[in-house]
Amino acid sequence: MLRLLVALLLMANAGFYAWHAGWLDPLLGTQATPGREPQRLREQVHAERLIVLTSGGSIDTAAPPEISPDPSVQAPASEVSSATTENTATCLEAGPFTVDEQRQVQLLLSKALPATPWNTQTVAVPGLWLVYMGPYPDADTVQRKQLELRRIRNLSFEEVRSPASLRMGLSLGRFNVEAQAQAALESMKLRGVRTARVVNLRAPSDQIVVRVPQTQAGDPQRLAGLPLPTGKGFVACEPR
Template sequence: MLRGLVIALLIANLGFWAWKQPTIAQALGLPQPQDREPERLLRQIRPDAIRLQPLPAAASAAPVTAASAPASVAASAAAEAASFDGQACLEAGPLSPAQIPTATKALVQAGVAPGGWAEIRRDIPGRWAIAMGRFENREQLQRKLAELQRLQLKTTEATGDLAPGLILGEFSTSQAAQERLSQLKERGVRTARVVGLTEGRVEVRLRADQLSPAALSKLRALTAADAPLRWRACEE
């Protein structure tokens, strides 16, 4: 029975192989397989009416773009130039109180209307320090430094008029320096004192934006290497 099954499978495979060979299938009168689908052609509606034509828009798009490119570039350049017209910004400072009237007068003479500039003020805090010294020599300074190190206090050497001396801290207000000095005295520091390093001040700048070309030219002309009042491009 198994032998019969094997023979039947062999005959079936040979038949399938013969059916796939066009020459053998034609000689035996077997139907040949078709890889095409002719039924799709039969479903077409008036295939002879189909015509391929170029698109007019696509054909004319390139000339129109090429012709309009120079105009668009010119318009963009003109718009960019216009955006900078009257938008120049200059500022002067930091100014001392005596220089503010001079800077204001320069703006008026350049044709800037009152209110066409801004006065920018910034408070610069002073600096105070807790200092020790001045010592008579470096040896005395080193002895005092060793004492402070035993108290685990950080110090730096003073410079300028306070040298040779030691600085036990810098502060932005006199009150903060006095409070720290009280704490140091409780820890055994006896000869330290509060000294002023720099005084607090107000920094003033005059800023004028949207300047006309004429005003811009006049203000720049006032800026010489030795001029007491100098105008420069505004900072961001």
């Protein structure tokens, strides 16, 4: 009799535990704990879109959320064409040229840019003087003179390749003012340079810069192909 009572108590406790855990809810049609409603979580649609408000909070419905554009969607052709046809005018200039060279440039531009305005500006071009050694009869002599100059500390020099009259010589400095070149020469003589002299590479002069203030479509390509004097091609304008 005692064994039967113990068995009944165990069965009753197991049944109560199963009922309390909710295992018997589908059979009984009731809920052991009404506060637990897991089925509602399964029935929710887009639960991630719910917004939980704190006390006194509010939702601003005046403006819709900003949506990032899809990079795979292309803009209408009209928008693309308007963006690529913006004003791309560029100022280009060439020179400086002598008066005779400028006349040649004028003839070339009248044919290359019949509808694009251009103008000329006069600029002062400083002279150029060299402290110069040479010219020497051959490359071996030039190399030997370079070895001699390297023995003098902190003395800079370079080989002159143009103009042809000064080729096979060495430049010990370039100066825009003749007096500065003469002063540099005297200083070098005190350091052991005996055969150098000052030569004028370019005299001061007023020359002409040709400027195209606003190029039109195709102008840069046409200007790049012009055979300008002394190979002075068109470049971006410098502020003046």
